[in-house]
Amino acid sequence: MSVFGVDLSPKMVGLARHAYPNLRFTEGSMTALEMRDDELGGILAWYSTHHTPPQWLPDVFAEFHRTLAPGGYLLWGDYVGNERLQPTHGYGRPVSYESYLLPLDRMVDLLDQAGLVVTARLEQEPGGRVNRPHACLLARKPETP
Ligand SMILES: C[S@@+](CC[C@H](N)C(=O)[O-])C[C@H]1O[C@@H](n2cnc3c(N)ncnc32)[C@H](O)[C@@H]1O
Incomplete structure (x- = not known):
């Protein structure tokens, strides 16, 4: 592997x-993975999609669908909510970035629209270094289109 x-x-x-x-x-x-169609057995997208403006998320999930082999799994984890964040301090230093937190149901819908079938969901209470609610979704590319 x-x-x-x-x-x-x-x-x-x-x-x-x-x-x-x-x-x-x-x-x-x-948004543009340098991989062939159906090449990947699985994708881990870990606390990375919250930097993507929501209007571009369909492109990201379309890329995940394109590059996953039929039957392959996506494990997605990230913060959830309903707000746009522009922190100026973090990790003990000045920072400048944007985060877009979306409700978990919206993420499920976006994966569904990309053709990825959500098979499990885990909602986690706020906690840890970033004290916000977060969640994981396991989604599968169907064997047959
Ligand atoms: C909070 S960090 C998480 C890093 C790592 N996945 C982890 O779990 O430790 C978010 C990461 O997403 C990356 N990222 C944001 N947009 C991306 C994109 N379009 N493609 C690839 N990486 C991206 C950032 O560069 C950053 O390293």
Whole structure:
């Protein structure tokens, strides 16, 4: 089995390579994955889609559907809510980025519209370093279109 990671940020790719020197990490965007159709057995999208403006999420989930093999799984995890955040401080330093928190039902609908069937959902209470509600969804690309 081949496992690799993709991130938009060169610094994050560098950190990942340092933490897991035996795995392959490349710079790239979830909106345009450099992979063939049906190539992936599974995708882990972990606390990364909240940076994507909601109008672009269909493109991201269409890419996940395109690159997953029939029967392949997406495990998605992220913060949920109904607000746009523009923090100026975080992780003990000044920061500048945007986050778009969406209700979990909206994420389920977006996955469904992309052709990914949600088979499990886990809603988590606020807690941890970022004290917000978060959730995981397991979704599957059907064997037959
Ligand atoms: C909160 S960090 C999570 C990083 C990592 N997934 C983890 O769980 O530790 C969010 C990451 O999403 C990445 N990201 C945001 N938009 C992206 C996109 N369109 N394609 C790939 N990565 C993206 C950011 O560069 C950032 O590293």
